[in-house]
Amino acid sequence: xxxxxxxxxxxxxxxxxxxxxxxxxxxxxxxxxxxxxxxxxxxxxxxxxxxxxxxxxxxxxxxxxxxxxxxxxxxxxxxxxxxxxxxxxxxxxxxxxxxxxxxxxxxxxxxxxxxxxxxxxxxxxxxxxxxxxxxxxxxxxxxxxxxxxxxxxxxxxxxxxxxxxxxxxxxxxxxxxxxxxxxxxxxxxxxxxxxxxxxxxxxxxxxxxxxxxxxxxxxxxxxxxxxxxxxxxxxx
Amino acid sequence: xxxxxxxxxxxxxxxxxxxxxxxxxxxxxxxxxxxxxxxxxxxxxxxxxxxxxxxxxxxxxxxxxxxxxxxxxxxxxxxxxxxxxxxxxxxxxxxxxxxxxxxxxxxxxx
Numbered sequence: 001x002x003x004x005x006x007x008x009x010x011x012x013x014x015x016x017x018x019x020x021x022x023x024x025x026x027x028x029x030x031x032x033x034x035x036x037x038x039x040x041x042x043x044x045x046x047x048x049x050x051x052x053x054x055x056x057x058x059x060x061x062x063x064x065x066x067x068x069x070x071x072x073x074x075x076x077x078x079x080x081x082x083x084x085x086x087x088x089x090x091x092x093x094x095x096x097x098x099x100x101x102x103x104x105x106x107x108x109x110x111x112x113x114x115x116x117x118x119x120x121x122x123x124x125x126x127x128x129x130x131x132x133x134x135x136x137x138x139x140x141x142x143x144x145x146x147x148x149x150x151x152x153x154x155x156x157x158x159x160x161x162x163x164x165x166x167x168x169x170x171x172x173x174x175x176x177x178x179x180x181x182x183x184x185x186x187x188x189x190x191x192x193x194x195x196x197x198x199x200x201x202x203x204x205x206x207x208x209x210x211x212x213x214x215x216x217x218x219x220x221x222x223x224x225x226x227x228x229x230x231x232x233x234x235x236x
Numbered sequence: 237x238x239x240x241x242x243x244x245x246x247x248x249x250x251x252x253x254x255x256x257x258x259x260x261x262x263x264x265x266x267x268x269x270x271x272x273x274x275x276x277x278x279x280x281x282x283x284x285x286x287x288x289x290x291x292x293x294x295x296x297x298x299x300x301x302x303x304x305x306x307x308x309x310x311x312x313x314x315x316x317x318x319x320x321x322x323x324x325x326x327x328x329x330x331x332x333x334x335x336x337x338x339x340x341x342x343x344x345x346x
Contacts, residue, residue: 001263001343001344001345001346002346003252003255003345003346006248006251006252006255006345007252009248010248010249010252013248023315023341023343025267025315025317025341027315028314028315028343061267061277061278062268062277063267063268063339072265072267072341074265074278075278
């Protein structure tokens with residue numbers, strides 16, 4: 001690998017810019033390919049660059065064969081994101097777990113007493129209203145949204161944005177009864193059963209979790225399951 | 237760089253840092269897997285000429301052989317592709333106890 005390629009790749013990663021590193025297995029020739037069609041490094045056959053852009057979209061590193069030659073396409077996408085609404089006790093455990101699992105974590109709570117950065121060392125904390133925060137963050141197919149406040153004033157606006165965004169996971173804390181009332185409120189606001197059916201509630205895998213950290217484990221496990229074993233098979 | 241990338245092992249960042257220290261450096265990358273394998277495609281290990289390494293390309297089964305190859309690649313400058321499978325397990329060779337097969341690209345960082 002040429003040093004210029006390594007430095008440019010590290011720069012792209014630092015800037016959260018999606019890029020694919022393409023390597024010819026025969027001679028080690030290398031190029032960087034971007035989603036918008038730009039490229040840098042050694043010259044690439046057009047068909048290989050096309051494969052690299054497809055791999056970027058699919059978020060899947062893989063070998064590709066073009067014209068009898070094998071290339072390795074290494075996808076470097078920015079980390080998947082988890083937006084956690086509610087800077088509560090469970091969040092203190094969950095935020096760290098999600099970061100360890102490779103997520104970029106944003107904790108959002110308009111209640112300043114909760115959203116105290118000192119309670120979340122090294123985690124991005126926002127005191128915006130959750131709907132404003134989500135609209136700013138533009139949640140995509142590599143984003144998970146988790147609501148943990150128990151407070152409809154705060155959780156509902158987040159869910160209203162999330163169910164109409166292409167996020168891969170939406171989970172809401174609360175008992176079946178709490179969730180039933182939540183669904184009633186959101187239905188009255190015009191949300192469809194298909195939209196509301198995307199919300200995982202009660203949140204987390206049923207593992208008998210009790211403490212905040214155990215509940216965080218059950219949430220992290222469910223998010224992982226949905227991401228890695230989706231019913232349609234399109235894991236990101 | 238996001239805090240996540242700092243918190244996690246930053247293999248490519250380490251490769252750059254070790255080069256800056258004037259060391260010979262090679263990168264190993266999992267480029268394909270078949271069957272059960274402990275580390276997914278894209279997993280990386282970085283090694284230097286002094287025997288340091290960071291990251292992993294398996295659960296620890298083949299790292300020794302990969303690092304040995306990395307030293308050769310540091311010398312020759314030519315990339316190489318290694319394949320490890322369960323078939324090696326019976327011999328005094330390296331293989332994957334988990335029963336999978338893994339292909340690893342080893343390249344020098346110039």
